[in-house]
Amino acid sequence: MDYIKFPKSYEQTKKSLSELMSRKQVMEHFGIGKTTLHRWTNVEGKLKSFPIGGRKFFKLDDVENMIESYYSESNN
Numbered sequence: 001m002d003y004i005k006f007p008k009s010y011e012q013t014k015k016s017l018s019e020l021m022s023r024k025q026v027m028e029h030f031g032i033g034k035t036t037l038h039r040w041t042n043v044e045g046k047l048k049s050f051p052i053g054g055r056k057f058f059k060l061d062d063v064e065n066m067i068e069s070y071y072s073e074s075n076n
Contacts, residue, residue, distance in 0.1 A: 004057060020057040
């Protein structure tokens with residue numbers, strides 16, 4: 001899976017920036033459609049998106065945290 005990469009100038013900063021995933025990448029990762037992704041982000045608030053240049057992106061860390069939190073809830 002290809003992730004969105006920041007320019008080299010960002011890589012040289014001291015802050016650790018999370019890799020970003022596009023809407024398409026998130027949908028493919030979970031095997032879901034646009035409607036489900038819209039519901040998760042806008043209705044249920046399960047996943048936060050970030051608009052950049054008219055497109056929505058998701059932090060890889062947020063996607064992984066969502067998986068962990070819902071996996072742990074289903075095992076209890």
